Amino acid sequence: MAVVAAGSALAAPAAAEGETPPGQVDFPTRCLAPQEAGLPPADGATTGRLTVDDPNPRVGDTVTVTYGIDRTPAVNPVGGPLPADVLTPTGKVRLGGAQGGEVTVVGPKRNEPVAAGAELPAVTMTGTFTVTAPGAITLAPAGYTLHTAHLLDLDTVCAVEAAPVSARLTATPLPTANPRAVLLGSAHGRPGDRVEVTGVGFAPGEAVTVAGRAGAAETADRVAATADRLGRVTVWLTVTDRATTGVVAYEGGAWSARRGTGPAAYAVVEPVPPAAPPAASVEPDASVEPDASAGHAPQAPAAQRVTVTVEPGGLAMAQAGAAMTLGAVPYGDGGAAPGRIGTVTVTDARGGSAGWTLVGRVSDFTGPGGVRIPGAALSWTPTCAAARGAPSPCVPGSAGVVGPDGAVLASTADAPRVGGTFTVDAGVTLDVPAYTPPGAYTAVLTLTLS
Structure with a gap:
């Protein structure tokens, strides 16, 4: 994808004149011509370049490697001229450091005409690998094969013993859920x-x-x-x-x-002070006259102090269902897979002044063969409603990307009086890349209330 600014694509700066381009190395190579050509081995230096599309991937990401050969000791194996677009290159790239193994790279059938006996032209090959370990990963060019399809199918095999490191990347681990x-x-x-x-x-x-x-x-x-x-x-x-x-x-x-x-x-909770007993008062030299009509003396009224304590509760949430299934997308086209989270009910019975925040984080989606769709491809549009009588309002989070770093689903602010029951929901959309391999892809959406 080209990022366009002021009408021009932004690209890495080219090497200044006289400087070695980034990733370019020279290494000794022995190229064996096909037996049918009757040519001796060609020994010499290969000038190659390795580049990666993402120098700082995360574990689980797919990295594209480009292996370019600017010059090779291999020569035209055909007795006469070699026409255009008959040369197909394949090769290997060695991984080292935090992750070992090899990456297979392949180039298109594309070349300029080659004169008889001349060196074969520059080629470019690409391949991908999945990052499986965090840390520094090195890439070094390895052997390659130049296949020509003219008159006969012929392979010129070029062996590389020890090429220097040509590219490096640093992989970071996936964020993990906090279990505390x-x-x-x-x-x-x-x-x-x-x-x-x-x-x-x-x-x-x-x-x-x-x-x-x-x-x-x-x-x-x-x-x-x-x-x-x-x-x-x-x-x-x-x-x-x-x-x-x-x-x-x-x-x-x-x-x-x-x-x-x-x-x-x-x-x-502040303790309730004990009720003070009513004070008795006696006036000196007072005389109490009996109530002749009632047959007894009048009684003073009795009073009791009545106290009730409202005990605070907690902050809790409940969700409707533990799984959601997004809509399907066609292979090749990719596009938006819509869905909706299970409705979350937040109950705040603390009776204090502290608000709350409900945050969601989503892992990468993992599918067949370990293929991943980044969690950052999932976005949502939250909604939140307070039940009738709730003393505080509920604010939905902003519409946008959820991702592994998380986003606010809903919240209430600190206020003199906070509490109530709140219904939280969100429509979600997963942006599935075109030509994602068919199959079911699963991620974990974690909601944290604090």
Whole structure:
């Protein structure tokens, strides 16, 4: 795909005059002419170039390699002139570093006419490979074969013993879902109460910090722990900071989305002061006259103080169904595969001032033979509605790409009074590339509420 700006395609800058083009190397080669030609082996240097379409792929991506031969010691194997468009090249590219193996490259049947006894012309071959390991990967040119189809089908085979590295790329690993989570023994307590905190999904033996949260900031409530061999921690956290609205746990020196949990809702409930007994008053020298008509003395009215406590709940979500199937697209054409996520219901019964955010992340789609469609090809258009009586509104996320880095599906902002029940939905579209191999492609859409 050409990116056009101001009427011209943007391309890599060409090498300055006298400079070696990027990826160009010279290496010794022995080319064996076909037996029918009756020619001796041709020894000499091959000038080759390797380039890749993506120098920074992720594991699972497909990389296209271009192997160009600018000059070869191989000569025309036919006794006379060789006409145009009868030469077909094939070759190999060696992988090294983080990933080994070979890449097969093939070129089109295309050449200028070649005089009898002259060197065969420059050729260009391409091939692809799937990145299977993260790290630095090297590419070096290997042997190639020049097939001529004129009068006879003849193969000139050129062997390469040790060509230098011509291209490099650095592969990054796929992002992985964060398995860390915390569960609380209680969703509320009075100042100074202890709450049991259970954390899971941590790296075994890692130091874990359990801390209170107020919105995006940490409070003074904090306790340290060490994950056991199963990656679990269980601690008692004393909550004294009245600003605490949630509890998180994380590895490392500070919380991060990659090494920390989302907050589990917790509310600090102020104790209700005991009711004071009604004061009795006696006036001095007062005389009480009996009520002759009733036959007894009048009684003072009794009063009781009535108190009710509204206990806060938690922040939770439920989804309708655990799978969705997108529409099919025809092979060759590719295009948009539409669908809709399972409706998500968010219930916020914390009764505090902290809002919430629902984020979605999607992995790459994996199909037959490990072929992948990038997760960034999935986009959505979110919707969100608050139930009647909810004290806070619900804001849908922006329409656009979901991808492995994630996007907001819906949220509510911090406010003096937050809560309610909310219905979240989204139409999704997967942009399937043309000529994607037929088959079913599956990904995982992860929704995180915090």
